[in-house]
Amino acid sequence: MTILKYKIFQDDHPILKKKCEEVSKNTENLQDMIDTLKHALFVDYKKTGAGLAGNQIGFSYQILAINFRNEEQNEKHLNEIWINPKIIWSSKKSYEMFEGCLSYPNILVPVIRPSEVKIEAFNEKFEKKVFRAKDFYARVFQHEIDHLNGITFLDRASDLSRIKKIKK
Numbered sequence: 001m002t003i004l005k006y007k008i009f010q011d012d013h014p015i016l017k018k019k020c021e022e023v024s025k026n027t028e029n030l031q032d033m034i035d036t037l038k039h040a041l042f043v044d045y046k047k048t049g050a051g052l053a054g055n056q057i058g059f060s061y062q063i064l065a066i067n068f069r070n071e072e073q074n075e076k077h078l079n080e081i082w083i084n085p086k087i088i089w090s091s092k093k094s095y096e097m098f099e100g101c102l103s104y105p106n107i108l109v110p111v112i113r114p115s116e117v118k119i120e121a122f123n124e125k126f127e128k129k130v131f132r133a134k135d136f137y138a139r140v141f142q143h144e145i146d147h148l149n150g151i152t153f154l155d156r157a158s159d160l161s162r163i164k165k166i167k168k
């Protein structure tokens with residue numbers, strides 16, 4: 001296993017505004033990028049990160065990790081990597097929540113999103129998987145898939161005037 005040197009790209013860095021490339025089995029250094037993404041979220045940012053997209057740590061590829069910490073959803077297979085993830089269905093019902101982001105560590109942004117989504121993606125072995133995410137994890141998937149498309153929560157803010165600053 002190779003963990004590459006990485007940093008979390010922040011604020012208005014152009015890598016966060018660019019759509020990430022789709023991944024194939026032939027993508028160069030794919031396993032190293034996956035190992036590094038997992039290490040970043042499941043070890044280094046285990047306590048503070050709910051999800052992490054490849055481009056947030058400098059890999060402009062469609063890979064993301066979700067940190068399932070919720071007891072009832074804490075099934076091991078969920079903490080796999082999600083490759084080329086797509087939202088194939090979203091509920092009509094939506095709600096607003098203040099979201100945080102490792103790339104914008106000092107603010108919380110109100111965003112209205114569907115409360116349930118269905119995700120289609122591949123795992124590390126390139127097996128297709130479909131997952132129905134609810135509530136908090138539906139939100140995390142939408143936030144992270146937005147990252148992979150070069151969209152940040154600021155682009156989705158329901159009201160920029162209500163952004164909260166996090167006091168240190």
Ligand SMILES: [Zn+2]
Pocket residue numbers: 100101102103143147
């Ligand atoms: Zn984020």
